[in-house]
Every structure is written in structure tokens, then in C-alpha cells.
Amino acid sequence: MARSGPAPPVVFTDALLVTQDAARRVLRSDLRTEGGRIAYVGPHAPREGAEVVDAHGYACVPGFVNAHTHVAMAPLRGIADDRDLAGFLETLFAVDAHRTEADVEAGARAGIAEMLLSGTTSFLDLYYFEDAVARASEALGIRGFLGWAVLDPELTTQQGKPLDNARAFIDRWKGHPLVRPLVAPQGVYVCNEATWTGARALADREGTLCHFHLSETRREVHEHEAKTGKRPVVWLEAIGVLGPRMVAAHCVWLTGEEIAILARRGIGIAHCASSNLKLASGGVAPVVELRAAGAAVGLGTDSVASNNSLSMLREMHVAGLVQKNQRWDAAALSAQELLDLATIEGARALGASDELGSLEVGKRADLSLVRLDHPTLLPARPEAIVSHLAYSAAEEAIDSVYVDGAPVVRGRRLVRGSWDAIRSGAEAAAESLWAARPRP
Ligand SMILES: [Zn+2]
Numbered sequence: 001m002a003r004s005g006p007a008p009p010v011v012f013t014d015a016l017l018v019t020q021d022a023a024r025r026v027l028r029s030d031l032r033t034e035g036g037r038i039a040y041v042g043p044h045a046p047r048e049g050a051e052v053v054d055a056h057g058y059a060c061v062p063g064f065v066n067a068h069t070h071v072a073m074a075p076l077r078g079i080a081d082d083r084d085l086a087g088f089l090e091t092l093f094a095v096d097a098h099r100t101e102a103d104v105e106a107g108a109r110a111g112i113a114e115m116l117l118s119g120t121t122s123f124l125d126l127y128y129f130e131d132a133v134a135r136a137s138e139a140l141g142i143r144g145f146l147g148w149a150v151l152d153p154e155l156t157t158q159q160g161k162p163l164d165n166a167r168a169f170i171d172r173w174k175g176h177p178l179v180r181p182l183v184a185p186q187g188v189y190v191c192n193e194a195t196w197t198g199a200r201a202l203a204d205r206e207g208t209l210c211h212f213h214l215s216e217t218r219r220e221v222h223e224h225e226a227k228t229g230k231r232p233v234v235w236l237e238a239i240g241v242l243g244p245r246m247v248a249a250h251c252v253w254l255t256g257e258e259i260a261i262l263a264r265r266g267i268g269i270a271h272c273a274s275s276n277l278k279l280a281s282g283g284v285a286p287v288v289e290l291r292a293a294g295a296a297v298g299l300g301t302d303s304v305a306s307n308n309s310l311s312m313l314r315e316m317h318v319a320g321l322v323q324k325n326q327r328w329d330a331a332a333l334s335a336q337e338l339l340d341l342a343t344i345e346g347a348r349a350l351g352a353s354d355e356l357g358s359l360e361v362g363k364r365a366d367l368s369l370v371r372l373d374h375p376t377l378l379p380a381r382p383e384a385i386v387s388h389l390a391y392s393a394a395e396e397a398i399d400s401v402y403v404d405g406a407p408v409v410r411g412r413r414l415v416r417g418s419w420d421a422i423r424s425g426a427e428a429a430a431e432s433l434w435a436a437r438p439r440p
Contacts, residue, residue, distance in 0.1 A: 006035040006036040006404065006405065007033070007036055007365075007402075007404060007405040007406035008049070008050070008051065009032060009033055009034045009035075009039070009049055009050035009051070009405075010032070010033045010050055010051045010052075010053060010365075010402070010405060011030060011031070011032045011033075011045045011046075011047050011050045011051070011052050011053065012030060012031045012032075012053045012055040012058075012060055012369070013030050013045070013052060013053070013054055013055055013056070014028065014029075014030065014054070014055060014056040015028070015029065015030070015031060015055035015056070015058055015059065015060035015369070016028055016058065016059045016060065016372065016382060016385060017029045017031060017041065017059075017060045017359055018059055018060065018061045018062070018339070018359070018385055018386065018389070019041070019062075019358060019359045019360065020062050020339065020340070020343045020344045020357060020358035020359065021358050021359070021360050024336060024340075024386075026382050026383075026385055026386070027041075028382070029041060029042055029043060030042065030043060030044065030045035031045065031055075031060060031359060031367075032045040032046065032047075032050060033365035033402070033405035034050075034405070035405070036364060036365055036404035036405040036406070037362060037363060037364055037365055037404075037405065038359060038360060038361050038362065038363050038364075038365050039361065040361065041359060041360065041361055053369075053400075055369055057371070057372050057373060058369040058370060058371060058372060058399065058400075059369070059370040059372055059377075059385055059389070060359065060367055060368070060369055060370075061119065061343075061359075061367060061368050061369075061370055061389065062343040062344070062356075062357055062358050062359055062366065062367055062368075063119060063120065063121025063122060063343075063356075063366035063367055063368060063401065063402075063403065064118075064119050064120040064121065064122075064312035064342045064343060064346070064368075065120070065121075065122045065123070065124075065298055065342065065343060065346030065347050065349075065350065065352075065356060065357060066115060066120045066122070066123040066124065066299070066300060066301055066310065066312055066315075066346075067123075067124050067247065067249070067268070067270035067271075067298030067299060067300040067346045067349050067350065068124055068126070068211075068247075068249035068250075068270035068272055068298075068300025068301070068302055069111070069115075069123055069124070069125055069126075069300060069301050069302060069303060069310060070125060070126055070127050070302070070303040070305075071107070071108050071111035071112060071115070071123060071125050071127075071133060071136075071303075071310070072104040072105075072107040072108040072111060072125075072127050072129070072132065072133055073107060073111070073127075073303040073304055073305050074107045074108070074110035074111035074114065074304055074310075074426055075103070075106070075107045075110065075426045075427070075429045075430035075433055075434075076092070076095060076107075076303070076304065076305045076430075076433060077304040077305065077308050078305075078308060079091060079092075079095065079305055079433075079434065079437055080092060080305055080306075080437075081308070083279075084279060084280055085216070085217050085219075085279045085280075085281070086219070088279060088305070088306065090438065091437055091438060092305060094436060094437060094438045095433050095436050095437055096157065097157055097436070098432060098433060098436040099129070099433070101129045101131070101132050102132075102429075103429035103432070103433065104127070104128075104129040104132040104133065105129075105132035105133075105135060105136055106422075106425040106426050106428065106429040107426055107429055108132055108133040108136035108137070109136045109139070109140065109417065109422045109425060109426065110422050110423065110425070110426035111304070111310055112136050112137060112140045112142050113140065113414055113417065113419060113422050114304075114309075114310045114311075115142060115310045116140060116141075116142055116401050116408050116409050116414065117395065117398065117401075117409055117412065117414070118310065118311040118312065118313060118395040118398055119312065119313070119368040119370070119395075119398040119401060120142070120310070120312050121142060121143055121356075121366035121367070121368075121401060121402075121403045121408075122142070122143040122144075122145065122346075122347070122350070122352070122356055122366065123142065123143075123144060123145065124145040124147065124209075124211055124247060124270065124300070124350060125144060125145065125146045125147055126147045126149055126184040126186070126211055126212075126213075126249075127147075127148075127149055127184075128148065128149045128158055128162075128165070130146045130147070130148045130169050130181070131169060131172065131173075133146050134146055134173050134176070134179045134181070137178055137179055138176070138178055138179060139416060139417060140408065140414065140416050140417050141178070141403050141404075141406060141408035141415070141416050142178070142403060142408065143178050143180075143356075143364075143366065143403055143404075144178060144179050144180070145180045145182060145209060145211075145350055146169075146173070146179060146180065146181055146182065147182045147183060147184025147209070147210075147211040148162070148165060148166035148169045148170070148181070148182070148183060148184055149162065149184050149186050150162040150163050150165075150166050150183055150184060150185045150186065150191065150195060150198075150199050151185070151186045151190040151191055151195065152190060152191060152192050152195050155190050162195075163183075163195065163198045163199065163202065166183045166184070166199070166202060167183075167202055167206075169181050170182070170183065170202070170206050170208060174206065174208075177404070178403070178404070180208070180209070181208060182203065182208040182209040182210065182211060183199045183202045183203050183206075183208060183209075183210050183211075184199075184210070184211045184212060185199040185210065185212045186212065186213060187212055187213035187214065187216075187220070188214070188220065188224050188232045188235065188236070189220055189223065189224070191212075193239050196236065196239060196241045197239065197240070197241060199241075200241040200243070203245060203246075207245075208245070209245050209246070209247055209350065209351065210245060210246045210247070211246070211247045211248075211249070212246075212247075212248055212249070213248075213249050213250055214232060214233070214236075214248035214249065214250055214251050215231075215232050215233065215250060215251055215252060215253045215254055215258070216249075216250035216252055216253075216276070216281060217252070217253070217279075217281055217282075218253055218281075218282065218283070220232070220253075221253045231255065231258060232258075233254065233257075233258035233261050233262060234257065234258065234261070237261050237265070242261065242262075242265040242267060243265055243266070244265075244266050244351070245351055246265070246266075246267045246268065247267070247268040247269070247270055247349055247350060248262065248267050248268070248269055248270065249269075249270040249272060249300055249302070250270070250271075250272055250275075250276065250281075250285065251269050251271070251285050251286075251290070252276055252281045252283045252284070252285045253281075253283055254285075254286055254290075256289075259286060259289050259290055259293050259295075260293060262290065262293075262295055263290065263293035263294045263295040267295065268295070268296045268297075268298065268348070268349030268350060268351065269285075269287075269290055269295050269296065269297040269298070269349060270297075270298050270299070270300035270346075270349065271285050271287050271297050271298070271299055271300065271319060271341065272285075272299075272300045272301070272302045273285070273299070273315065273318045273319040273322050274301065274302070274306075274307045274309070274314065274315060274318045274319075275300075275301070275302035275303075275306040275307050277318065277322060278306055278307065278308075279306055284322055284323065284326040287319070287323055287333060287341075288323065288327065288332055288333065291337075296345055296348035296349040296353075297341055297345055297349060298341055298342070298345055298346025298347075298348075298349035298350070299312060299315045299316065299319055299338075299341045299342050299346060300315075301314075301315050311395050312342050313389070313393050313394070313395060315342070316338040316339065316341070316342050316389070316390045316391070317338075317390065317391055317392075319333060319338060319341065320333045320334075320335070320338045320390060320391065335386050335387040335389075335390035335391060336386050336390075338390040338391075339386050339389055339390050343357045343358065344357035344358050345357070364403075364404055364405075365402055365403075365404060365405035366402065366403050366404065367401070367402050368398050368399075368400065368401045368402075368409075369398075369399045369400040369401075370389070370393065370397050370398055370399065371397045371398075371399050372385075374393070374394065374396065374397035376388070376392045376393050376394040376397055377392070377393055377397055396412070398412070399411060399412060
């Protein structure tokens with residue numbers, strides 16, 4: 001399943017580098033990749049043996065890290081709009097029961113194409129039939145952190161026990177250069193204590209991430225409290241499963257005590273502002289407090305059924321606006337912080353900040369070239385480039401994208417797949433899925 005060898009060296013010359021290094025430097029500079037990693041940052045990069053890309057007129061930006069999605073749901077965009085989470089899930093569960101591995105793969109290819117074309121180079125996914133998502137990731141060249149959904153055996157539509165399926169999936173894909181398999185207990189509302197401890201043990205044994213939904217709605221929190229006497233985070237702490245290499249999506253309804261527990265246990269957080277707003281979660285995730293407590297917070301788009309986009313550019317914009325408005329504080333979540341969440345902090349939430357999230361020597365060469373002459377980046381001054389990325393840049397400004405130093409988008413075209421073929425495959429999948437939706 002491994003790809004053939006590392007990408008040949010590339011030198012990007014005279015780019016506006018948005019490094020996201022510790023000093024958050026923005027430099028006019030060259031960048032050389034070698035063996036899939038960043039080998040040199042600075043003026044006059046050595047050009048021996050390298051393809052030279054004239055990057056004058058482009059910002060060179062770390063690839064975005066989408067910290068929570070269900071990418072294979074691409075054919076379900078618009079299928080359950082304008083409904084609250086309960087109504088939304090009713091539709092989604094009905095459609096889910098009709099999904100096949102083939103249509104999951106077709107959907108994943110479409111979702112991955114959308115992500116690559118908007119500058120995302122890594123994503124954390126939660127779904128089933130994840131082999132199909134893994135094949136699509138490998139084919140199109142994106143870095144996939146892929147979580148096999150686990151829930152109580154009596155609640156699943158999966159063949160066999162979900163935990164066994166997750167274990168087998170991890171076995172099949174571990175060690176792959178682009179795909180990092182992991183276990184994904186869906187949430188406290190479908191996972192009992194045995195399922196949680198089994199998932200934790202599997203993640204510990206294999207050294208993988210463990211990804212889950214957490215405290216998305218008041219209903220989830222109140223029902224769990226009624227059942228167990230404890231709020232979800234307090235309960236997870238009490239049963240002893242919280243620890244390193246865990247990433248929790250949503251985290252809208254948290255108490256101060258729960259924020260402190262999550263930070264102390266080193267839980268990564270995927271903030272899904274658009275999805276929470278659209279499904280009317282009612283609250284706003286305490287991103288500022290989580291960050292102040294030391295938690296690593298990234299941004300997740302969630303699926304296109306609840307967002308309805310996989311664009312991290314849109315996600316930064318929305319996440320910033322909602323925090324500012326909610327807190328009556330225009331300085332809350334600044335442009336720089338938003339770009340941090342989309343890059344280096346998202347990488348930290350996934351335990352991968354030594355490899356991903358910034359343009360520094362030794363890191364993986366996952367990056368985008370963003371057109372500085374696009375109308376949404378005017379005036380494109382170096383001192384405003386971070387602002388443009390966080391608040392105004394359109395997806396169409398993303399010109400080229402590299403993963404492990406290999407081009408995956410060039411001149412807004414996928415390098416390793418044809419959008420026409422991907423689109424018609426996903427449209428065919430949508431045909432039967434839309435037929436299965438319950439009518440009001
Ligand atoms: Zn989700």
C-alpha cells in the first residue's frame with residue numbers, strides 16, 4: 001500500500017512565507033523540499049536536482065489541518081438542512097443504513113477533492129468503512145487520520161463488533177506513509193463504559209489516536225447526567241479513560257471543572273463553529289478558556305451535511321466572528337490565533353506538531369501556494385496576509401497544494417485524480433442515498 005519513494009526536491013523561490021514558526025514570522029524567502037520534508041528556508045535556496053517553482057506572487061502557507069470531519073458524507077450535502085440535531089440525526093441514520101463501501105469511497109473522493117482544493121492537507125475523520133476513506137486518501141494524496149467509528153455492539157449497523165472492526169482496520173493500515181488509522185468511539189450517548197475502556201485500551205496498545213464527539217448539545221449532557229449522575233467529561237474522567245492522544249470534537253457545553261480536566265489530561269479539542277451554529281447548539285464552545293487552560297484547540301468543519309462546506313478558510317472566519325460577538329470582545333480569537341488553530345494548534349491537537357502545522361526545516365512539506373493577486377487578498381501586504389487568510393481569502397485563491405513535498409493540486413486542478421470522474425461517482429452515490437431519506 002506504500003507509495004513509491006519520496007517526492008523529488010522542489011525549490012519555491014521568492015514566496016511570501018507564512019511560516020507559523022514559534023515567532024510567527026512572515027518572510028519573503030525561498031523554501032526547498034527534499035525527501036518529502038522541508039530542507040531549507042531562507043534566501044538563495046540551493047537548487048541542485050530540484051524542480052524550481054517561481055512563487056513570486058504567492059503566499060506559501062502550511063497546509064490546513066481539519067481536526068474533525070466525516071468526509072465520505074459529501075453526497076449528503078443539503079440532505080438535512082434547517083433541522084436541529086435530533087431531526088438531523090434521524091435523517092442521517094436512515095440514510096446511513098443504506099450506505100455501501102463503494103458509495104463511501106465515492107463520497108470520500110469528492111470530500112477529499114474539496115479539501116485539497118481549499119488548502120487542507122491533513123484531516124481527522126470519524127466514520128465506518130474507513131478502508132474506503134483510506135484508499136481515497138492514498139489515491140488523491142491527502143494525509144488522513146482515520147477513525148473507525150465504535151459504538152455499543154447492540155446499537156450498531158456494522159457487521160461484527162465495532163471494536164473488533166476498528167482493531168482490524170488499524171492492523172491493515174498502520175505504518176502507511178499517509179494514512180494513520182485510529183479508533184473513534186462516537187460519543188457518550190452510544191458508548192457505554194466497556195466500549196470506552198475497550199477503545200482506550202486499543203489506542204494504548206497500538207499507539208493510535210482516539211477521537212470522539214463530546215458535549216455537543218445540552219440534551220446530550222443532560223441525558224448523560226440523568227443516566228449516570230455525572231456530566232460527560234466528569235464521567236469519562238471517573239471511568240479512567242481520559243489521557244494522551246485523545247481528540248474531542250465540539251466541546252460546546254463545558255463547566256469550568258470540565259475545562260480544567262480536559263486541559264490537565266492533554267485532550268486535543270476540535271472546535272466546529274459552523275456546525276454548532278447551523279444545528280443551533282445554542283452555546284458557543286469556550287475556546288478562549290480552553291486555550292487559556294493550555295488545551296490544544298484545532299478547527300473542524302464537521303461534515304458537509306451540517307456545515308455545509310469543508311473549507312478551513314470559511315471555518316476560520318466563522319470561528320473568529322462567533323467568539324468576538326459572543327464575548328463582546330473584538331480582540332477575542334485574533335486573525336493570528338485563527339490561523340494557529342487551522343495549522344499548528346490543529347497539528348498539536350492531533351499530537352503531530354513535531355511533523356505538521358508550520359513551515360520549518362525538518363517538518364513534512366505539506367503546504368499551499370495562495371494567489372496574492374486574487375481579489376479577496378487585496379491589498380496583499382505582508383503585514384496583512386494573516387488577516388486575509390483568516391477573514392477574506394476565497395478557496396479559489398488556493399492555486400497549488402503539496403503533501404510530503406509532492407504536488408496534489410496544481411493551478412487549481414487535482415494532480416492525482418479527475419474532478420469530472422470524482423463528481424460523477426459521487427453524484428451516482430447521491431442518487432440512492434437521497435432516495436432513502438425519510439420524507440416529512
Ligand atoms: Zn461530527
